[in-house]
Amino acid sequence: MDKALLEATAAALVKPGKGILAADESNGTMTKRLEGVGIESSEEARRAYRANLFATPGCESAVSGVILYDETIRQTMDDGTLIPEYLNSRGIFPGIKVDTGTVEMSGCPGEVVTKGIDAEPENGWSNLDTRCKEYFEMGARFAKWRAVIKIDTTSGSSKPSMDCLTDNARALANYALICQQQGLVPIIEPEVLMEGAHDANTCAEVTSEILRQTFEECRKVGVHNPGALLKPNMVISGKDSNEQNSREHVAISTVECLTESVPHDVGGVVFLSGGQSDEEATDHLNRMNAMAVEHPWQLSYSYGRALQAAALEAWANEGAEASQVAFAHRAKMNSLARSGDWDISLE
Template sequence: MRWQTGINERESDMSKASQREQIETGAGFIAALDQSGGSTPKALALYGVGDSDYSSDEEMFAEVQRMRERIILCDAFNRDKVIGAILFERTLDEEIEGRKVADYLWSQKGIVPFLKTDKGLEDTADGVQMMKPVPGLGSTLARAAEMGIFGTKARSVIHECNAVGIAAVVGQQFDEARKVLGAGLVPIIEPEVSIKSQTKAEAEARLRDEILSQLEELDAGQEVMLKLTLPDEAGLYDELADHPRVLRVVALSGGYSTDEACALLARNDKMTASFSRALTEGLTKQMSDAEFAEALSTNIGKIHRASV
């Protein structure tokens, strides 16, 4: 039994090393498939599934899981262009072709699985929205590690350039990141700057400086990823991408259309996409499988080209 356990541990270490290499060097982007209870109704509406098409949360989540499965099963959704995918916690218990989704992504598609861990946002204060408390985070992280999840993602939002608020958001993000690192996973820190902010450029510059300060407090060997809004100033986050404690910097689409997001991403050659709405733009339930596959392939192609 100890011999078998040793083999399993070595296999796990080898798998994690392979996943890390792919995230660090892979020529592709990270798909955001982590629609939660708050964002699922809007995502489904854009997909052509209205709230009259389901009558309970169970039915709603079943609809969005079928959408995710349809995306994942498409031939265009592969490691050549998609190096990772972020999942909603509920998705951990779902299956595709008899395998848990995280296992299917890695073992069948070669795509590194991540897990969204935040539980939504607090009300706005000091120009930002902090993350709500995450009860049971330790057990969630332990379960995620057992299921082959490589890392996590947690989101907060910055609405204006408020020094107190931005410092609080970044501090909270790094506090949680240390818990994730302690569980042997790699955290994606996502302090989103709203694209509607009247002080977006100023907020982004202050955010960069706060993140740099927090990175200096990490221990040697600790690595995080950053998921940031596409900045107004091209190359603003290059210094973060080059930091020895940063594995990769990825960009959120933040409400931009696919074409807008890709155009902005192309100006930031040290950022990789991690898009949700831009990835699924134009996809509908009513499409034939061939139409769906073609539309998804087009979106993936645009995002991949802008990422690399």
């Protein structure tokens, strides 16, 4: 394990003023997004949209890295340059989604565990170690693995179960170690979903538990924390909850939860947007960074929809240049939020 390389990459990914673009939607998810704006999905349609996004003038001032999907890391820009090579030329780290989705847990109805460690010949996937070696050779310098945690507060339900939390925490730790052994900084993403009617306190409790378990498993297997990044959800009430907290409350609760549950030597925190609106995701991050306290880590972003939604809409309705303008604006807004300097008037 090259700890110096991992630490340098992690630090560069959370450099002040910068964050990560999550452009690693699976083909199925990207098809839904494209069709949602009236575009027929195809390998070329996905390539063209993403290549245009990556070519946005000046985006490297706000984007430190881009998480790619397996299809995308093998594709080229319009001029034939391989996408990882192009990103590197702009000073942007190429990253790669390495989990292969989720499977239902036996004995835990409605709960899932993320897969991707073992080979899946039926789906064309080699084991994670082999894939990480290949991705590193292709230019990737970081990776992402997402665990999905569902809260269900309906009568008689106790989701998430302890088995769900434990199994996902172990998978995240094993993934992180394999990545680090192959030179890739692992982004550890245990996402507590916003779906449900739970309140913010329940979200905080579940988030704290999955974070504690994940980093305990990381400690057990020997993950090097300064060479890893955490991609957590914010502490937010479920979408169907009657109790929706203020944005200031979300920011304070999130910082408190992380400060209590995450080792202070982790390389950085890059939040997921998780169904928040573009402006909400920016505002919440801004409020955290505007606090009159010094956080243990850089608090940054690794947004997908919250960076891309407006750009995708513009791509469908106004064309390539308008899509880049929309993306550049959202990237700039989140860059300002990194230092607590964003304001609603700038929107």
